Structure formats: C-alpha cells, structure tokens
Amino acid sequence: MMISALRLEEKQQAFAELTEIKTTLAARGWFPATSGNLSIRVGDFSPEQFTFAITSSGKDKSVNTPSDFLLVDAQGKPTETTGLKPSAETLIHCEIYRATGCGAIFHVHTVFNNIVSELFWERQSIPVQGVELIKGFNIWEEDAQIEIPILPNYAEIPRIAVLVEKAIVPRIPGIMLRNHGIYAWGANAFEAKRHLEAFEYLFEYVYRMELLKK
Numbered sequence: 001m002m003i004s005a006l007r008l009e010e011k012q013q014a015f016a017e018l019t020e021i022k023t024t025l026a027a028r029g030w031f032p033a034t035s036g037n038l039s040i041r042v043g044d045f046s047p048e049q050f051t052f053a054i055t056s057s058g059k060d061k062s063v064n065t066p067s068d069f070l071l072v073d074a075q076g077k078p079t080e081t082t083g084l085k086p087s088a089e090t091l092i093h094c095e096i097y098r099a100t101g102c103g104a105i106f107h108v109h110t111v112f113n114n115i116v117s118e119l120f121w122e123r124q125s126i127p128v129q130g131v132e133l134i135k136g137f138n139i140w141e142e143d144a145q146i147e148i149p150i151l152p153n154y155a156e157i158p159r160i161a162v163l164v165e166k167a168i169v170p171r172i173p174g175i176m177l178r179n180h181g182i183y184a185w186g187a188n189a190f191e192a193k194r195h196l197e198a199f200e201y202l203f204e205y206v207y208r209m210e211l212l213k214k
C-alpha cells in the first residue's frame with residue numbers, strides 16, 4: 001500500500017499507541033542502553049505488501065521526542081522522507097509480519113531473557129510446563145507444555161531474518177534471539193503487550209527454578 005493511501009489518522013493512532021507502550025515498558029527498565037524496538041502495522045495487509053510504524057534506531061527509548069517513529073514498507077524501507085533511520089532490526093519485524101500477519105511486534109532485552117536463552121541454547125528452545133501464565137498465550141489446557149524457540153544472534157540482521165519464518169511455531173507468539181532478547185507479537189498492541197509480559201514472567205520463573213535445582 002502506498003503511504004498516500006494510508007489514512008493520516010491510522011498513522012497518528014499507531015504513533016500514539018507506540019508512545020504509550022514505549023513509556024510503559026521503559027518505566028520497567030526493559031530498554032537498557034537504547035536496546036529494544038517496537039512496531040505496529042497500519043493499513044491493509046498481504047504477505048507481499050504492508051506498512052508498519054517502527055521505532056527510530058538508536059534512540060533513548062525512555063525519552064519521548066517527535067522523531068521516535070517512522071513508517072516503513074514490507075522491505076523495511078521508509079515510506080516518507082523524514083530522514084529518520086528505522087530500527088537496525090526492522091528486517092526481523094518484516095519477516096514476522098510476513099509470516100504471521102500480526103498487528104504489533106515488541107522486542108526487549110532483559111537479563112532474564114538473555115540468561116534463559118543461553119541456558120537452553122543447545123536445545124534451541126526454552127521449555128515451560130504447568131505455569132498459569134501460559135494462559136497469557138491463549139493456551140488453556142491443564143499442565144500445558146510449551147517450547148519457546150531460540151535463534152542464533154548473528155551480527156548481520158539479514159542472516160537472522162531469513163531464519164525467522166521457519167523458527168515460528170504454532171501457538172507461541174514469540175521468538176528468542178540467543179543472548180539478545182525476545183520478539184513478541186500479537187493481533188494488536190494490547191495482545192502483543194500481554195504476550196510480552198507473559199514471556200518475561202515465564203523467563204524469570206524458569207531462571208529462578210533453575211537456580212533452585214542447583
């Protein structure tokens with residue numbers, strides 16, 4: 001979809017939602033040292049053509065400024081000449097949107113998510129069983145068992161992006177990059193935030209449980 005076809009209100013709505021979630025997550029300390037990025041899709045979707053609003057690269061995400069977000073296309077290229085640089089990890093967002101058709105993607109680096117990704121790297125997934133917060137993913141069966149996929153963390157983002165589609169598993173709205181951070185998504189910002197919070201709760205749970213086993 002061309003930017004001209006996007007309603008200005010949709011863009012403003014996406015930027016406003018991103019500001020709100022950025023402020024909330026920054027207050028939790030989930031964007032240390034400018035890390036993390038957030039995006040929300042705007043307008044129509046087909047796997048070949050879509051547009052999304054994403055955080056500018058390298059910003060202090062605990063501060064709100066007029067240059068915090070920009071619109072990019074399905075190739076991750078800016079759709080307007082604002083001079084702003086999209087997140088260095090925009091291609092990962094592109095691949096998640098393409099593969100899932102979701103409406104929002106939130107990425108954070110935390111000590112808990114980094115440590116559990118390292119602990120379970122050889123297994124290439126983080127197992128969690130029987131924890132109530134699994135219901136945060138809309139998985140309701142008793143004693144549910146899930147595996148959260150882990151991908152390698154290459155320096156070149158395109159090398160990671162090509163692995164994304166195959167790594168995504170049914171029912172799990174997220175992928176972890178090893179010693180880097182979690183990407184969580186949802187149909188909209190509300191759902192993506194719920195999923196992100198469920199992941200982070202479960203990572204802390206797994207971390208603490210592993211310590212108790214020692």
Ligand SMILES: CSC[C@@H](O)[C@@H](O)C(=O)COP(=O)(O)O
Nearest residue numbers: 033035036037057058059087088
């Ligand atoms: C400063 S460490 C974090 C970055 O390397 C990156 O992983 C990240 O999440 C933020 O990059 P950004 O380009 O601001 O979206």
Ligand SMILES: [Zn+2]
Nearest residue numbers: 035036089181
């Ligand atoms: Zn990152």
